[in-house]
Amino acid sequence: MQRFVLQYSHPLKSLSFNKGIENMMGKLFAFNKSIFGRLLATFILLSIIPMSVVGLVSFKVSEKLLDAQVSKSNIDTLEQIDKNISVLLDQVSAIVNIYNMNNELESMLTKSYSNIYDQLLDQAKVENSMLRYSFAFDWLNFQSFLIGQNGLIYTQNYQNNIVDPDRLLSYQWDDYLSHMPDRITWLSTHKSFLKNNEGTNVFTASKLLQTANTNKSYGVFVLSVKEDNLYNIYKNLLNNGKEIFILDSNLNIISHSNRERVGGKMEGEPYVQWLSDNDESYKISTINNEKYLTLYKKISRVDWYIVEKIPMSAIYKDIDVLKSRVFLIAFICILLSLAAALFISRTIAMPLGKLSRRIQTYLLKGNTQSIKSPSSVNEINLLTTEYDNMINKLDRTIGDLVKNQEEKRVAELQALQMQINPHFLYNTLNSIKCLVWVQKTHLIEPTINALVNLLEQTINRSDELISIQDEIDNIDHYIYIQQIRTSHTITMNYKIDEQLMPYKLPKLLLQPIIENAIFHGIEPNKTTGTISVYGSQYRGGIKIEIIDNGIGMSEEDIDRIFNETGNQSSSRFSGIGIRNVDERLKLNFGLQYGLTINSQPGMGTSVTLTLPKVQ
Missing domain, CATH: 3.30.450.20 (PAS domain)
Known part of the structure; x- marks a missing residue:
């Protein structure tokens, strides 16, 4: 009587084997996606491929040179x-x-x-x-x-x-x-x-x-x-x-x-x-x-x-011997490169891995919307996501700061424009009263008109930019008032390209420079003076040069004027200084624009402004 033995495998054993395969494949997939796995693969490729290419090219070139020789x-x-x-x-x-x-x-x-x-x-x-x-x-x-x-x-x-x-x-x-x-x-x-x-x-x-x-x-x-x-x-x-x-x-x-x-x-x-x-x-x-x-x-x-x-x-007998030795050396170098790649990859990946785990812990606790699941991304992707979030937050913060600074700058400019020195108004009104005393009543109306127009342009108008023509008119009003207030005769010469007159510039840009030329250049001489204003097209923009024949300035005087935050004299029309003019040009139009001063004692002063064409 024959006996038959039936053998079968337990279904649980087969199932656990399949799960083991799946776990192993999952770990391999996770390793390939991890920064450590990618760095290791990159270092290996960067060491083997160049070495192989250089070796092959060297042998080919050597063979050709040997053939020719x-x-x-x-x-x-x-x-x-x-x-x-x-x-x-x-x-x-x-x-x-x-x-x-x-x-x-x-x-x-x-x-x-x-x-x-x-x-x-x-x-x-x-x-x-x-x-x-x-x-x-x-x-x-x-x-x-x-x-x-x-x-x-x-x-x-x-x-x-x-x-x-x-x-x-x-x-x-x-x-x-x-x-x-x-x-x-x-x-x-x-x-x-x-x-x-x-x-x-x-x-x-x-x-x-x-x-x-x-x-x-x-x-x-x-x-x-x-x-x-x-x-x-x-x-x-x-x-x-x-x-x-x-x-x-x-x-x-x-x-x-x-x-x-x-x-x-x-x-x-x-x-x-x-x-x-x-x-x-x-x-x-x-x-x-x-x-x-x-x-x-x-x-x-x-x-x-x-x-x-x-x-x-x-012919290639000696090269073949050399080739064998080079291949042996290359194999040793590849092994050393693999060891170095493993060490460097672990050195770079371990801190990133720790940081990644900390971020994952934070995200899982409080901000689960940033990632779908900890296993779905590698360390770099996770850090990139959080870096993007940080950059977005910084962009919003910087945007708010820039907006606040812009609003603050506009407010400061408006405040400076509103700070018409009372002493200037007092002196101007006192000069009008003196005109009555000296029987020069025919000058009263032009003086009042000049003062009204000057105040209207600087205080009442809300526009930050005005045309060059309007700024020239403001200068003429200011010069007329100065000549009434003082005994000095100031001659203004304008040589400006007519095509530039409609272009716009920041309000009260040229007047503080004219005022500075009078107070620092002409008045110390107690004589008459001449101020020339030149305007021309320059490198696709506008160049305005203001030249006076006053006493000039030393390098120390120029530095002092640039460091003043505003005009402190009570005789000045406003609190806007030379430094403020330069800063306004750079803030409005960019760092490539601004103001420069060239002067020597006894040689007069030249102030040059560069600005873009703004319509």
């Missing part, structure tokens, strides 16, 4: 190879020219023989002469052949050289050279024409021999040089997988560091298409999934190219 160095190497090959080819050309200028060969190469004895005798002479030339250039290790018009073949009689006539004559030299009879023609690498050297690779120079007068061909000179002469020039430069080879314009391989490819043809590799673009250059190409730096240079003497192919892995 290696390319230049190897181009210089190719130039040296070119010079050495040119020396070799010049020696070959010199030998060819020696045969070309040997006039004695013509009779030998065109002579027909009736008996074998004479033929062998002349042939021995020619070949011995060729042997002497070979000894003169023995370091070149060449093979030379003369093909006469008489059908005979001559070669240097040395080491039992046996010519393979079929192979030598298979090139049809007359036809091959007839299109360039005056030049040396170069034949790409091939097998030797000698039977005892059939496996030797040689490259060949050939020249059609012609008579000096008729340019008639009488033979062909063929000179073959072992390809080893080319290989020996560059073989010591081969290392680290480097390949060097020489191609002709038809991509035949004249010499190659891979000895098995000598005499073959270069096909299927991408760089063969570049050779005709420039005399020298370098490119990076991919061959069989491996990158190579390929450099080439055209040989100056012939239509050949020296090509050098270097694996990029060999």
